[in-house]
Amino acid sequence: xxxxxxxxxxxxxxxxxxxxxxxxxxxxxxxxxxxxxxxxxxxxxxxxxxxxxxxxxxxxxxxxxxxxxxxxxxxxxxxxxxxxxxxxxxxxxxxxxxxxxxxxxxxxxxxxxxxxxxxxxxxxxxxxxxxxxxxxxxxxxxxxxxxxxxxxxxxxxxxxxxxxxxxxxxxxxxxxxxxxxxxxxxxxxxxxxxxxxxxxxxxxxxxxxxxxxxxxxxxxxxxxxxxxxxxxxxxxxxxxxxxxxxxxxxxxxxxxxxxxxxxxxxxxxxxxxxxxxxxxxxxxxxxxxxxxxxxxxxxxxxxxxxxxxxxxxxxxxxxxxxxxxxxxxxxxxxxxxxxxxxxxxxxxxxxxxxxxxxxxxxxxxxxxxxxxxxxxxxxxxxxxxxxxxxxxxxxxxxxxxxxxxxxxxxxxxxxxxxxxxxxxxxxxxxxxxxxxxxxxxxxxxxxxxxxxxxxxxxxxxxxxxxxxxxxxxxxxxxxxxxxxxxxxxxxxxxxxxxxxxxxxxxxxx
Numbered sequence: 048x049x050x051x052x053x054x055x056x057x058x059x060x061x062x063x064x065x066x067x068x069x070x071x072x073x074x075x076x077x078x079x080x081x082x083x084x085x086x087x088x089x090x091x092x093x094x095x096x097x098x099x100x101x102x103x104x105x106x107x108x109x110x111x112x113x114x115x116x117x118x119x120x121x122x123x124x125x126x127x128x129x130x131x132x133x134x135x136x137x138x139x140x141x142x143x144x145x146x147x148x149x150x151x152x153x154x155x156x157x158x159x160x161x162x163x164x165x166x167x168x169x170x171x172x173x174x175x176x177x178x179x180x181x182x183x184x185x186x187x188x189x190x191x192x193x194x195x196x197x198x199x200x201x202x203x204x205x206x207x208x209x210x211x212x213x214x215x216x217x218x219x220x221x222x223x224x225x226x227x228x229x230x231x232x233x234x235x236x237x238x239x240x241x242x243x244x245x246x247x248x249x250x251x252x253x254x255x256x257x258x259x260x261x262x263x264x265x266x267x268x269x270x271x272x273x274x275x276x277x278x279x280x281x282x283x284x285x286x287x288x289x290x291x292x293x294x295x296x297x298x299x300x301x302x303x304x305x306x307x308x309x310x311x312x313x314x315x316x317x318x319x320x321x322x323x324x325x326x327x328x329x330x331x332x333x334x335x336x337x338x339x340x341x342x343x344x345x346x347x348x349x350x351x352x353x354x355x356x357x358x359x360x361x362x363x364x365x366x367x368x369x370x371x372x373x374x375x376x377x378x379x380x381x382x383x384x385x386x387x388x389x390x391x392x393x394x395x396x397x398x399x400x401x402x403x404x405x406x407x408x409x410x411x412x413x414x415x416x417x418x419x420x421x422x423x424x425x426x427x428x429x430x431x432x433x434x435x436x437x438x439x440x441x442x443x444x445x446x447x448x449x450x451x452x453x454x455x456x457x458x459x460x461x462x463x464x465x466x467x468x469x470x471x472x473x474x475x476x477x478x479x480x481x482x483x484x485x486x487x488x489x490x491x492x493x494x495x496x497x498x499x500x501x502x503x504x505x506x507x508x509x510x511x512x513x514x515x516x517x518x519x520x521x522x523x524x525x526x527x528x529x530x531x532x533x534x535x536x537x538x539x540x541x542x543x544x545x546x547x548x549x550x551x552x553x554x555x556x
Contacts, residue, residue, distance in 0.1 A: 138388030146327035198264030265299035349386030
C-alpha cells in the first residue's frame with residue numbers, strides 16, 4: 048500500500064479517534080460509570096451475573112456492595128471450566144482464547160480469558176490508538192515507509208477442548224489483521240518459534256534484511272536482541288543498520304535502568320521513546336505526548352477501574368475506591384472489571400497518579416514485589432530511582448537486579464540482600480554501595496528511619512552477579528523470552544537463595 052494512502056487513512060482514523068478520546072478526557076467519570084453499567088447489563092444472565100444479582104445493579108454503589116473483590120486464585124475454578132469448553136459462566140460471548148501468564152512469583156501459570164470484545168475493543172484498539180497518537184504528535188513521521196520490529200515471548204497456541212491458550216503476544220499475532228502482519232517483522236513463522244535462543248538468531252538474520260522504522264518489546268529483552276544485531280553486523284549503532292529508525296514502543300518493565308544503554312546504541316537526540324502499559328488482563332495506558340513520560344489511562348477500552356490505597360492494602364476493611372476518588376501522588380493497587388468477564392479483579396500492579404485532569408499514571412510496582420519485612424515499604428519505583436542515581440554517579444550500567452530481606456537472627460539486625468548484574472561495573476564497589484544506600488534513604492523516609500544509626504537495618508549486602516546469572520536463572524525455569532521478567536523485590540528469600548547457589552556453582556566451576 049503506498050505510504051501517502053496509508054497516511055491518509057491514518058489521518059482519517061486519527062481525527063475520528065481523537066474526538067472519542069476527548070470525550071473521556073472531558074467526562075472521565077461519566078464514561079467509566081456508563082461503561083460499568085453496560086458490562087453489568089451484558090453479563091446479567093451469566094452464571095456470575097445471576098449469583099451477584101447484576102439485574103438489580105443500577106449504580107457503582109450497588110456494584111460495590113453486591114460484587115466481592117477477587118483475584119486469580121478465587122477465579123481459577125470458573126476459568127478452568129471455561130477452558131474445558133463451558134460457556135456463559137462469567138461472560139456471555141464465547142471465550143475461546145486464554146492468555147497464559149508466565150507468572151513472576153512462582154512457576155504456576157495463569158490463564159486469563161480474552162473475549163472477542165477484549166481482542167478488538169481493547170488490545171487491537173490500543174495498538175491503533177498508539178499509532179494515531181504518535182502520528183498526531185509527529186506529523187513528519189516516516190513510520191509507514193518501513194516495518195515494526197516486534198519482539199514478543201510468542202509460542203504457538205495450544206488447543207484443548209475447543210479453546211486455545213498461549214502467551215498474549217501469540218494470541219495477538221495469531222489473530223491480527225493482514226495489514227498488521229504486512230507491516231511487521233519478523234514474520235509469524237519466526238515470531239512463533241518456541242526455542243528462544245534459536246528464535247533470537249532467526250530474528251537477527253531476518254530483520255537485518257528489512258527496512259525497520261520502529262521497535263516494540265520489553266526493554267530488557269530488546270536490549271539482548273540489539274546487542275546480537277550489533278555483534279552480527281559489526282556496527283556500533285542501530286542507525287547504521289536501520290537509518291530510518293525513529294521510535295521504540297516499550298513496556299513490561301521499567302525503562303529507567305536501561306535508558307543510558309539505549310542512548311548509546313541509539314545516539315540521536317530526536318529518537319522517540321513511547322511507553323505502554325498492557326498485560327494479559329488488558330491494555331490500560333499509553334504515553335500520549337512526546338515530552339511526557341507518564342501514561343494516559345485509557346477509559347473506553349471496556350475496562351472499569353477501581354483502586355485500593357496501598358497504605359491499607361491487605362488490611363481488614365481495606366478501602367476500595369472508584370477513579371473519581373483517587374489522589375495525585377498516592378500509590379494504589381489496581382482492581383479491574385473487564386469485557387472478558389473479570390469482575391473486581393486484582394491485577395497485582397501498583398500505580399501512582401501524576402495527574403487527575405486528565406488521569407495520568409506511572410507504574411510503581413507490584414503488590415507482591417516490594418520489601419516490607421521491617422516496615423520500610425520499599426517499592427520498585429524507589430529501587431530504580433536509587434539505582435539510577437548510583438549508576439549515574441559511578442558511570443556504571445545495570446543489566447538486571449533483585450533483592451530480598453535478610454531477616455533478624457538473634458542479636459543480628461535485618462538488612463536487604465541485593466543481586467545486581469552490571470554491564471559496566473563501578474570501579475569502586477564500596478563507593479557504589481554507599482551511594483545506593485544513601486539514595487534509598489533520600490527517596491524513602493521509612494527506609495531512612497530503619498537505617499538511622501543502623502537501628503533496625505544494617506547497610507545492604509550487595510552481590511555483584513556474574514555475567515548472565517539472571518539469564519541462566521530464567522533459562523533454568525524455562526522462562527526465556529520477551530514476556531518473562533525477573534522479580535525485582537520480594538519479601539521471600541526464595542529467588543535470592545537460588546541465585547546464591549547458581550552464582551556459587553558457576554564460580555566454583
